[in-house]
Amino acid sequence: MDIDQWLKLAHLALTAFFGATTAWLGIRQYLDGNKTARREEYKFAKLFFDELKQHPPMHAYARKKGFQAIGRNQDLPPNVIEHLMDLRDPVGALQDYESSRAYLKHTAGRGKRQLDFASTIFSTDRRREFISTLYILGAIFSYIVAFTPWFLKTIEKISTPVAISASAVFSPIGIFFAVILLREFLQLRRAMRLVKMQNQEADSW
Template sequence: MEIDTVFKLAAAVAAVVGAAKVIIELSIGGRGRLREEYRFAKEFMDALEENPRIHPFLKEKGYQAIAGDRSLAASEIEYLLSLQKPDRAIRDYVLGRHYLEHLQSAGNLQLGFRGKYKNSWSRNWRKGSYFLVYLVLAILAISPALTPTLFGTEPGQVVVALSFCLVGFGPFAWMALMAAARIHRAELIVKNQSKHTQRILMKSARGSG
């Protein structure tokens, strides 16, 4: 293999690894209309404080609107909002929910891994496998740009080959990356959930007194 090709492949791997973080953040964190979100969240929280006995239906719908996921229960979202950086906690939980379980009776730490994912080895080999698949597929997706001579001598041939590779490998590379990200995000929220805000701790202390 020519030294130039080696450098191109190394650069491609570095670019693909670097792009992974950007892709994940854009996929799960790129929410727009922040002013509207803030306005709705404030109005809903004010309504809860003024009327603690608000109808369960309205309460659940309000929480689901904040989370942006109607499949979540009000109790799940309420717990996530009690954590530090609740916005990030909600996004992590939504992404990694397949691997998690919410146990309301577990006290302060209510999130844990589902049965077969409790073991770190079970999660690590899945993360590693998914990320390796992402690397291979992502490099294949841009391979015509790395080694254009393999796909023809005319620029048009390379463009056509690149288009086919991006369409053929790109979506699967994205799915593999997101699969690894789901496990990683689940691990983050389980690890960080003990960082409750002072307000919640004080509320709990008053409730037990």
């Protein structure tokens, strides 16, 4: 190779090296930031729960703000967070509730069974399993529809212009519904897991 080719190769190698280094530093900074945030969350949670234990008649305002600070979303009801903190896996319970709260309702004064499904459509296990199955099957079907034009083009059932025109319509619609239905499936399954865990603990209480 001549000198120009060596210079081009060196330039590409340096670009790849600096790109990889930048990506590694970015990932490391992100992970360190998460670690720092978790430490701060731990410190606050420990301080707050120690204060709550030592002073049970805490002022209502401080109590509400403390439980709001425990949750990531500031609009989460403090009494719901307080209920979730009493469960066996409070971290997992809080994450499940934050994801699936649209499916749930909270009723105070029901002991350990304060969370339930908001709609009667989900009143039984069989209905919930059926609807969650419909969600995932709908997501799979929508995903298949999104890429059907190119599949038909691959097996030479339609021409390239027809595939392009069809994919311009079906791909965005199919991907949109696939994402929506998959999200609903995951939210419903997390709501089912949270309510099941809560009720199991209530039965063993």
